[in-house]
Amino acid sequence: MTPVTPPTAPAAQRPDSSGHFGPFGGRYVPETLMQTLLDLDQEYRSVWQDESFHRELDELLREYAGRPTPLTRARRTEEFLGGHLRVYFKREDLLHTGAHKLNNTLGQVLLARRLGKKRIIAETGAGQHGVATATACALFGLQCTVYMGKEDTERQALNVFRMKLMGAEVVPVTSGTATLKDATNEAMREWLSTCGETHYIIGSCVGPHPFPMMVRDFQTVIGNETREQILAKENRLPTDILACVGGGSNSLGMFHPFFNDAAVRLHGVEAEGKGIASGQHAATITTAKVGIFQGSKSYVLQTPDGQITPAHSISAGLDYPGVGPEHSYYHQSGRATYTSITDEEALAALRKTAELEGILPALETAHAIAQLHKLAPGLPQDSLVVVCMSGRGDKDVFSLMKHVEV
Numbered sequence: 001m002t003p004v005t006p007p008t009a010p011a012a013q014r015p016d017s018s019g020h021f022g023p024f025g026g027r028y029v030p031e032t033l034m035q036t037l038l039d040l041d042q043e044y045r046s047v048w049q050d051e052s053f054h055r056e057l058d059e060l061l062r063e064y065a066g067r068p069t070p071l072t073r074a075r076r077t078e079e080f081l082g083g084h085l086r087v088y089f090k091r092e093d094l095l096h097t098g099a100h101k102l103n104n105t106l107g108q109v110l111l112a113r114r115l116g117k118k119r120i121i122a123e124t125g126a127g128q129h130g131v132a133t134a135t136a137c138a139l140f141g142l143q144c145t146v147y148m149g150k151e152d153t154e155r156q157a158l159n160v161f162r163m164k165l166m167g168a169e170v171v172p173v174t175s176g177t178a179t180l181k182d183a184t185n186e187a188m189r190e191w192l193s194t195c196g197e198t199h200y201i202i203g204s205c206v207g208p209h210p211f212p213m214m215v216r217d218f219q220t221v222i223g224n225e226t227r228e229q230i231l232a233k234e235n236r237l238p239t240d241i242l243a244c245v246g247g248g249s250n251s252l253g254m255f256h257p258f259f260n261d262a263a264v265r266l267h268g269v270e271a272e273g274k275g276i277a278s279g280q281h282a283a284t285i286t287t288a289k290v291g292i293f294q295g296s297k298s299y300v301l302q303t304p305d306g307q308i309t310p311a312h313s314i315s316a317g318l319d320y321p322g323v324g325p326e327h328s329y330y331h332q333s334g335r336a337t338y339t340s341i342t343d344e345e346a347l348a349a350l351r352k353t354a355e356l357e358g359i360l361p362a363l364e365t366a367h368a369i370a371q372l373h374k375l376a377p378g379l380p381q382d383s384l385v386v387v388c389m390s391g392r393g394d395k396d397v398f399s400l401m402k403h404v405e406v
């Protein structure tokens with residue numbers, strides 16, 4: 001396997017030195033956290049240029065996590081869509097722990113070790129990022145505390161149990177709506193007082209600079225491998241790439257290495273829940289209202305006077321009222337196109353993919369596949385499409401049983 005080399009393309013110069021992607025991003029945090037973020041930025045930039053760090057990370061991704069993940073041709077999906085396209089799935093669902101999130105937590109745990117931190121904290125919503133963090137901490141014997149909304153600890157008892165089995169402490173958060181945004185606030189608060197010995201691992205390309213950049217960089221392994229694999233198989237780049245967008249990490253990890261290939265169309269797919277008009281959705285970019293949320297400037301779901309409104313999606317991983325600042329930049333500059341898919345459309349795509357391919361995708365991933373189904377009739381003959389399969393659906397089986405009859 002070729003090593004993950006630090007990106008050298010101009011795209012790597014975003015964000016600028018103050019953490020801005022155009023007008024988005026930045027560091028909107030209490031003064032007391034500022035020095036910690038400045039130090040982290042500087043130390044991260046030097047580690048990312050360090051060859052020995054990349055050797056260590058590459059080996060871990062290969063020998064422990066199972067990289068490279070396959071790029072699988074989806075032949076029966078091609079037939080179902082009319083036979084005029086080639087379709088490939090990038091199989092992050094086959095990564096250890098069942099989703100792309102481990103790419104980030106392994107990278108950040110290695111970084112934390114280099115910074116001499118002994119303890120890790122993280123926030124989690126459905127528990128997927130909490131599990132990926134607990135996994136990486138167990139591997140290195142680091143102390144791990146995960147903040148999780150009390151409501152979520154009850155809905156996602158299985159993931160709480162998995163984290164505890166791996167030795168993590170799970171702290172239920174009762175403030176606010178007792179869900180992800182409150183868990184994130186609590187983790188930030190805790191970090192303020194312990195940042196000397198603690199590293200905070202954010203689970204997506206969100207939060208204050210340098211997090212959106214770091215998480216993206218750790219996820220670019222998805223897009224870098226895809227580029228190499230598709231060139232080996234097809235001898236050309238994809239015409240279209242699709243990925244679901246929650247905070248935005250699997251999608252940016254996939255998109256970033258193709259940013260400068262203007263002919264490659266990038267499609268981000270948000271969760272439309274019960275429809276935009278219902279108000280119960282997570283289509284942050286589709287509704288495009290700028291605000292400041294959890295440390296950075298981006299699009300945010302909000303009321304006309306700026307109060308954050310709760311998101312809804314059948315998939316817990318897309319159920320977030322914010323989105324990474326780099327996506328807001330991709331949207332504003334027109335480099336990527338954003339659409340949204342309802343709960344119902346995602347469920348239908350999930351079933352179809354299970355039947356056609358013998359792959360049970362995560363509900364999050366099913367949003368990207370549903371958009372492929374919609375897009376396909378309008379795509380020209382011989383289009384070459386890659387869908388990022390961000391994770392597997394085993395975690396969703398209990399909620400599926402409530403919605404789907406077999």
Ligand SMILES: *Cc1c(COP(=O)(O)O)cnc(C)c1O
Pocket residue numbers: 099100101128203204205244245246247248249250251317318362364365390391392
């Ligand atoms: C968490 C998660 C997502 C959404 O997060 P991003 O940061 O937007 O990638 C998507 N798919 C799966 C399987 C997840 O676990």
